Amino acid sequence: MRDNSRDAGYPRRRFLAGTAAAGATAAVIGTVGTLPGAPPATATGAAEGAGEAVVPAFGPVTVKPSDRRYPDLVWGTNRRWVGTPDSVRLVGTADHVVAAVQEAVDSGRQLAVRSGGHCYEDFVTGDGVRLVIDMSAMDEVGYDPGRRAFFIEPGARLGDAYRVLYKGWGVTIPGGTCPTVGAGGHIVGGGYGALARLHGLVVDHLYGVEAVVVDRDGKARKVVATREETDPNRDLLWAHTGAGGGTLAVVTKYLMRSPGASGADPAKLLPQPPSELHVSTVTWSWDRMTEAAFTTILRNFGQWCERNSAPGSPYASLFSQLKPAHRSAGSFSMTTQIDAGAPNSAKLLDDFLAAVNKDSGVDYRVDDRRTIAWLHATTYWPGFTAPDPTTRFKAKSAYMRKGFPEAQLKAFYKHLSRTDFQGPMSVVMISTYGGRINTVAPAATVVPQRDSVLKLHYITFWQNAADDARHLSWIREFYQDVYAATGGVPAPGDVTDGCFVNYADVDLNSPQWNGSGVPWHELYFKGNYRKLQTVKAQWDPKNVFRHAQAIRLPG
Template sequence: MSTEQIGMPSRRRILGGAAALGAGAVVTVGAGPALAAPRPPAGTPAPAVPGAVPQPGPAPEFGAATVTPADARYRDLVRGMNQRWVGSPESVRVVDSTAQVLAVVQEAARAGKKLTVHSGGHCYEDFVFNASTRIVLDMSEMTSVSWDDRFKAFAVEAGATLLDVYERLYKVWGVTVPGGMCYSVGAGGHVSGGGWGMLAREHGLIVDHLYAVEVVTVDAAGTARVVVATREPNDPERDLWWAHTGGGGGNFGVITRYWFRSPKAVGTAPGQALLRPPAEVFISAISWDWAQVTEAALTRLTRNFGAWHVANSAPGGPYGGLMSFLKLNHRSNGQIGLLTQMDATVPNAEQLLHDFIAAVTEGVDIPTGPVTTAMGEHGPMPEYYTPQRMPWLQSARYLGTTNSTLVDPSLRGDYKSAFHKRNLTDAQIATFWKHLTRTDLDNPGAMVLLSSYGGAVNAVAPGATATVHRDSVFKLLFQSYWPSAADDAVNIGWLRDAYEETYRTTGGVPVPGDTTDGCYVNYCDIDLNDPQHNRSGVPWYTLYYGANYPRLQQVKAKYDPKDRFNHGQSIRLP
């Protein structure tokens, strides 16, 4: 869907019935909304009428569409981006309003049918498309992005994709949210899992700017209702807001809308409600030829990258606007690479970027060159061997849309993650070398990716949001993409070997402690449930949620007491 269509004033302007809710209010099928009177967002005057009530959602442009196996559209609608997962539901329901969502959820609850939710389609496991799902609720047409004057916040429907959100917010109001890089990721799952991206070190996670969420839940009696929960301290539904600041998708109900307003925002105008990105950034991309890479060079490069982040990950400072990715591709790729974005508006930005690259490459005695191969999500980018200054939105578009791997309809994938508080050991880097140079795998799409973290992310307390990982300095993603089911075993086996050997001293996973801090829930990995692969004795939910898990269970018990919303790693009832 084009950016111009999103949130246009003429589109879906009026919605009666269930979606017209106040903060902390709920409505059940057949009931009118019960309005509450929460405080307005911090820094704003009191609303003109009693009760800060969000504006109604956009009016639907179409009635909910039902797609069954007999329909030619069915095969397109029962799969996401990862072609390992193809569902076989009784039907897919394509919806266009909160009221339509409410009706489908109520139908599923009455019939006792399992329902799962699809928005952008980037779920790494089979949590949406699996054999037990009977109804898939497709949110991908709920894409409105608009200003809600009564909440003094931006409303974003769950099906809106990230680049469309960025384009709408920035072109119209000059603001943004610090979300992810891939353009086609849907807001619904991205935000609920914590959501990090290129502006994270400068502005935190996307959930650090989440003001409210609208969720369709089902109570113990089987009655569906719409709940609007805000971060206001006096909101009786505040725990539901908190659970959606990193508690993961598919756990508590169906998310239909988010509202964003930065916690330190003052004033009532849209341009004052959210952060302003840097007007310009630098992008740099350099590579090393695998034919010249030695184990000593790879060790030094990886150690340098980690050490720089350990030393430069406190909130604030001149490097808050830097985000970098060390792409350790399998040898069959031909290159390894370093991709970096730097806020070009800070004083001496170009020299800071040069100094960062010099610190990472210090002692690496092989020449650098342009990136001429595809690396993980991104294609070749030889023009950025010399850092290029470009407007922020152009950069977001470029980095977001050059990751064709993520949206290639022929590819299968597998993924594993780790948060690090301290640097990798030489033994762990030696494990990288061992598996990146294995000859039983010939896949340029296999890699270990080290990503910047910390900065403003770490300025928030671990319990203030459901995202517990607030003292890590960089993050690892072990991933592989391949085109054929015949290659599943070799690729999944390679990932398991590399990951479990990297963390062999802690049972094959990065247990929370002094050095590592568990895993990222948006990079879901069902192997964490399996004692054959997770031998640590630390359960998957501790790796994802740490000390926040018991509170998430209490929210689950309140809003989904019959566990109707569940998957392989959903929050368990207490």
């Protein structure tokens, strides 16, 4: 990880791994004066030692269309969205960001920000975007003893953040299961993951942000906002607890400390993950799958979550994703993990698997069942570990307060077994939810969905642009059919509770696909949107940070 900032009041040193060829830079692997795996730095910093070197901050680097690097820097993980900005600015410090934002404001050019590149829509690549600020080189993770908080820069990928936090201090954040996702977008959107039922959302542990804002006079500047009651910038911090990226400011550093954590020992300021996990992957074949069997499995999964998602449940450390894929995939799977150190954990896992498959009339195949160290399981969790340069995708989301009604189950089976559509990479990832997440008040963070038991991620992948219309039609029709009773979207109500902003979906803006009468911002934020608009008016009065689903100025 890089030391990309020397302006926060705690100059940091980096260790270099080995030596580099003449004129090249050695690989940076340490943070805050400590190698991953070494004892954590103290409040006074690491001692001087052999192999230690101070390296200049990266950048800034400006890449224009004539530069050979340009094609690699104008798109993220989704090949549907390739931008044509006048330039991409790769930054290494918060001061670089201030300069880039000021340049965009002074020239009247629309800017956008990219950290990990996992944005689901064209918010960074739209035709109006003329300057992209690329945060990927701002990727340091470490501990700030002055603030008693860990810091994560936005370009850090989740897998790297987990490694550094755990190897250095034995702690973690309850973030997502895809290790290549950038922290910048994940945290600000209210990210969740395999430890969320046990420890809450990532933003429940967000102590502060360092961010670049633009005032009414058009001047860009750095500010720090924390959750301290006496902090006059506290509302700015609140707005970064789930509003999504590109909407208020450019975050240059996230400060992490759990509420109520006290003392000077860093190892007690964030959650400590399990030492080991029991992990399981089971697979059902579509060959003998009937509608009755399929709907029974989904019904059982939802009902189990209704019964076992209360805070303090013996199953709090169990996280599972049931992933019904389209019939053309040949099979679908369910991945599960549970803290191996929890009482009766192996039996709890067995009982869960039996409950999901109960009375289905079909058997599953056990593909994986083992006990594995937490960090290995987390950084190598089955998923999408690297972007395919040809991948195109579309996604949708839903929160559920209850298990699946019969009409929804029928719609799932209908569209996942359709023979007029072939989509082996078309799937719904249905995650266990609730637990500690549901102990936080809906207005305490921007994320208002605080009594759900399931979270759904609909997604379809393909490679060729010629197949765009076919895949888009399938997922839109599928989604509308599942939520036909509430206008084609999971409108807040008795069963469903809106959508997840990190799985951005601009279809929610269109009456063609959203017939509920509930606007996109209510589906994401519910009653918290009005306060978001107030914060927007204070901190981005010139509407510098905008895209199709950015917070709107009031009025």
